Amino acid sequence: MTSTETLRLELHSAVLSDLDGSKPKNLARALAYQAEDMVPEAAAHADESDFQAALKVARSTHQLVELWRKQLTRWDYADQPTWTDTLPRTDERRAAVHGLLKLEDATRVLLDGLIPVSKAAVSVVISPEHKPWYTPQSQLSRPHYWPAYRNLLSAKGWPAEAVAALDVATDQVVERLADPTDTEMYQSKGLVVGYVQSGKTANFTGVMAKAVDAGYRLVIVLGGTLNMLRAQTQRRLDMELVGRENILRGADELESDYADDPAWADGKFVSFGSLPSALGAFDIVRMTTRDDDYKSLLQGITALEFEKREPALPLYDRENLHRSSARLMVVKKNKTVLAKLVKDLGKIKTPLAEIPVLIIDDESDEASVNTSKPDVQRSAINEQISKLLNMLPRAQYVGYTATPFANVFVDPSDTEDIFPKDFLISLPRPQGYMGARDFHDLDIDVEEEERTVANSNEKAHVRDIVDDAEDDTCLQQAMDMFVLTAAMKLYREDVGGLGDGYFAHHTMLIHESVRTGVHRELHDRVLSLWHNAGYTGPRGHERLRTLFETDVAPVSEVRADGQAVPASYDELMRYVGPASVRIGGDGQPIIVVNGDKDLETGEADFDKRPIWKILIGGQKLARGFTVEGLTVSFFRRRAGNASTLMQMGRWFGFRKGYRDLVRLYLGRRETMGRTEVDLYDAFQAICLDEEAFRSELERYSVMVDGRPQVTPAQIPPLVSQHLPWLKPTSPNKMYNARLELVRSAGRWEEPTAYPQKGEDLRHNTELWLPYLEALGARPRTYGYHFPDKGVVHRFGALSAVFPAATVLDTFRKLRWEIPEQFPPHLRYISEITEAGKVDDWVVLAPQHASTSAAKTVVLGSADRPYSWFSRDRRADRGPLFGAISDKKHRGVAHRIAGALGVSGDPATEGLVADRRGAIVLYPIVETAHQGSIGTDGRIDSDKLVMAFTFVAPASAHSANGQVVQFTTISSKPNAIIDIAEIDRS
Structure with a gap:
């Protein structure tokens, strides 16, 4: 980059930094103002004609364009700003921005060509009217944790549109919580619905960042029911939100619980330069660590005490919240652990009614929902969550899940339960995400006999498991595909210029049962197949060559999306040996993840090391936990309801650089009880259920006469069911309302x-x-x-x-x-x-x-x-x-x-x-x-x-655009489809 380009970049960076968080202002005037404090040569770039000249020769990836992309996108996405009444992400909004910047027509055309207005989908919100409080003016001080998190995401390579979309989506949650400084207590409860493996953690991390900036001082994250999921969530929050200084708190680097984590040594944990409290902000004190769940504090109970700058004022007063540290705990959904937390909170001197609390419930449809009969004793974990909500009157509850049916079936009349009475938000499908739709041919207009790997998702990615217990042909082929795709990744790193280590993880998942006995037998079978596969000998190469020529090559030819594809197997062959060595060179190509210490052959800790392995597991790998680098799945596990089955779809997620290599080996005909079921049809059915639910939410989110058409209490009847044997969720979670009218x-x-x-x-x-x-x-x-x-x-x-x-x-x-x-x-x-x-x-x-x-x-x-x-x-x-x-x-x-x-x-x-x-x-x-x-x-x-x-x-x-009418029936069995009645018929 020339000195001229560097100077221009510094000037525009200063201008846009000044405009960040502000409305667009006269660009020429802003450029001249900033140039006054720079070297004299900066004046040559302090006018619009210089900006025009730079844009005429710039590519869309130029640093100057990237600077403007970030700021224009923020203005494009801004929700109900004070400076315009135009709708976000429209040409009208962009025109309003250009007008406030006082840009010439030529500059507008150049900017719009390089940075088009994003028309991507946004969140769908179902919510009653709420009291507006979350505005820039409402912040206690200059926000600290949200800007740091936003900058971290940009540094990780998130597109400006994705960061701006997250900004809007998190605002939609935070503004529906209660004002933490309000003298009146209110407990808001909501639900955020994402997709399986789609980045929900990023959303609730952003919500937490904004919430603590706004004044919430105790954040409790219910991080799943398993230690490995809780630890994964803790690490993610520590790395991207809490930061190095809050983790160390003056201790030596080697004393950190992340001293053995490569990301810690590589400087990937967010850093503020000093403790936030020394920078005029506030600290986050961790009450849990990566390895330790919440433990009874005993004499250390003072760790939960909240300091007050003005003792005579309540904690929620602005004078106190501004300097009080926030407490963060990531807690496993376990009765004993939650009971310890409830007991300790009851001991602290700070009045609980003064503490603004945010409870984030990850995988909120698992364990959190009451599964006992109405008007009978609550189920164990639901009871502890209810106690938390009762003893913390300023607590806000936000559940996150990809399978919301159990949550929306909660009895709306139960005030002590977690029904999302205040909001239900459906997040959009993120760009680059590979979900259920990408493995099925929904709405395809091509006849069955005319479908190819180019026009059919099923033919491209799904392979039938047709062998029986005595024949491992399909399992061997799936393992061959795992090795072959590993070689493809090494090839792409080398030939494609992606760099060594671009694909940090490469995994295969075998999921047939939750029973450890089955896992033991599977481990022995797979290990035997591996040792007899001959991947570096002529027999192995013959199988891989055939698989490459009949499967990998035809699919990648039309679906590689610019990634490197070898012209023949001969060109790929030299990467097969290194691939097989990376997977099984240590004699252990398999990691069993099931809690059986005698059987587990390693740890699926993707944070500590690159993992190129075959994973065998059940429940531990069936919900929430992210299997990094998953490329080949071998799946035969049955489930009795859509929520459970969908959560087992670990093959959903982001597959950057290897989307064309993803394969799902699926048991088409599996026996469940006395019924033979087609698992592929089952996943298609729940995909349709999910899309129907989201589509209905979108329809009903449109305001009528300035008021919401529906409230979250009226959502249950929108849940559909495409297969009779595959109910939306387990029967003991299905409470309902009655749908009266569908226009x-x-x-x-x-x-x-x-x-x-x-x-x-x-x-x-x-x-x-x-x-x-x-x-x-x-x-x-x-x-x-x-x-x-x-x-x-x-x-x-x-x-x-x-x-x-x-x-x-x-x-x-x-x-x-x-x-x-x-x-x-x-x-x-x-x-x-x-x-x-x-x-x-x-x-x-x-x-x-x-x-x-x-x-x-x-x-x-x-x-x-x-x-x-x-x-x-x-x-x-x-x-x-x-x-x-x-x-x-x-x-x-x-x-x-x-x-x-x-x-x-x-x-x-x-x-x-x-x-x-x-x-x-x-x-x-x-x-x-x-x-x-x-x-x-x-x-x-x-x-x-x-x-x-x-x-x-x-x-x-209807004249007013209303499309539904409901009669809510609380504490009654499901009124849409009574599964028990069906089974009796």
Whole structure:
């Protein structure tokens, strides 16, 4: 960099540093002002023309551009700033910033080209109105810990957009806590929902930094139920928030509990230069360490005492909080440990009602939720958390989880419990994250036979486990893939210029059971396979060559995203030996993580050393704990509910530089009880459950008349369940409210709870027969052209139009296996019919292109054949179907209802009318009954399921935009899907 560039950079750095935390101001004036205190040559750069000239030749990675990227992004993301009423992350906001900077048009164009406005998703917030208090003016002093944490993230390589997004997301949490200096006590409770392995810790670290800056003086982090997870959380907070000076407190470097941690020696722990209290801020005193959970203080109870600068004033007074140290403890969710903390807090002299407390509950759906029956003694850990909340009236509770269902099912009327009454925040999917969606083909328009590793996530990343207990072919192949991808990482470090050690960790996870006996047997099997694999001999190379040519090379060719890919196995071969040595050169290629001291072969401590190993484990690796460098997963573990299964997805996370190498070996058919389940379908189902939940939250987060549509107490009915055997969470956590009404204007709705009893099936069939008999005699072809996808969906169907009142009468008479499922939709259809928002409905009965009699049934007195569809309920004893509809029918139905633009098909356009809905009929014959179809095509109506989907008119929305109405039922069993009742049926 030239001296001219260096001087310009120093000048702009000074200007932007002065504007940090402030509104945009006249740039030319700011440049001139800063140049006065610099060398005379700085004046040549103190005008906008010099800035323009520099931008014209700069690349997006230039240091000057990076400086401006950080500040522009902060202004872009600022939530409700005082200096503009524009919405964040919009072109209007950027224009407002440019206007306040007084920039010329040419400069604006250059900046916007190099630094486009980020349009990434932001958090979704469900919250009642709250008292605003968290503003820059409310800070006790200049913030200390948050700016340090923000700078640390930038130094670690976080993009400016990610740091700005975290700034906004953490503000959304902190501003919903109570003002720590308020004389009135209030206990706020909330829940933050992230994705599995998606960086939730970064969010609550930022919340903690801002909270202590604002005045919270006791922070309790409930760090999971296992020592290894608690220790991992403690280290992360010590390294990124607490800092070297607070850890040492004057002691020698070698006396630190991190003296053996490479990151400590490498200077990766945040440092303030001196104790924060010596810098005009305040210290953080650790009450727990990396190796030690909370212990009874006995005579050292004074360590919990809070010093007061003004003894006559309460601790929460600004005069005292400003100089009082904060206390931090990371505590395992264990009854004995929490009881010690509760006992010690009861002994301190500082009045507990004066202490502003923040409780962060990591993995809040595990152990924290009361699993005892309502009105009976609480479960052990829930009872201790309840005691903490009762004895600390200024405590704020914030739960963090990726599987929120247990938390939102908590009884809202239980004031001593952890129900998130004040806010529920859904974090956006972070950039670069690899989650459940990345292993499934959701909403893909490519037919099964046309899917490739380029257009199918499943074909790229998922491999079936098809061997039995006597055959380890798939396990051997997974281990081969582990070695092969290790060689690929070494190759990329070398050839790709990433540098030695870029991939610090490389791991494979084998997860089949929680039983230590199974782990012992697995360890012996895997060790035997490893020793007989011959990775450096001709037999091993032959297997690896085949795997490279048939799997790794085809996937990486289209999904490497710029990472280096060898042209042949011969080019990769020389890295295989070093890879196998790095994994098993010490004779121990396996680490067993299960608490069995006789079996554990090492420690999965990713903080102390690089780990290139195969991990075998169960519960310890099933929740919260981050398995670094995870590339190959071999998974056969069953679970009875979605929350538990989703948390086992350790293969979710950030895979920078090796996303194309990730492989999931999954047991497609596993036995659970008396039911054979497909684990791949199970993960797809919970992915759909999760996305439906987040989508609903987003819809209901929109304000109506300046007020929230829903409160967190009204969230439980939004939880969906796609597989009958895979309930959202364990039954003893499922308390509920009743969903009264769902307004679904222009949305595809697909009921699935059709009856099983013959008399109910016959009843429903008789209701629909008049519709079938009134349809046209010959099918007509309908279609919809999706220009953005370049796809045309066409199908043949019989059709007719029916008055809205007739359809409503039919809907009211239908019978259901689960009576609660359809009434919320029925109330909406009744509402729009009575209000004149729907005149009629088009009923479509799709017909197969083939005229084969095997695909038709004869129904009614007219002896007319109709196409039938083969669908099955998703479990042997469950009443619910999975997906019923065919995607190619949806575009036409949406167009008829006015939810899509012109179809490009005259036949479809002929059915379009104002205030018209669409119904698609699917006569279903389940597999078990398909043999009942007679040679004449007839079938008893008690063996036919008359399924349907519907799209209400897109114009049939409420006047104020409200989409839901609820009746809350507290302390009652789940009203949506009673699993116990299903199991008894």
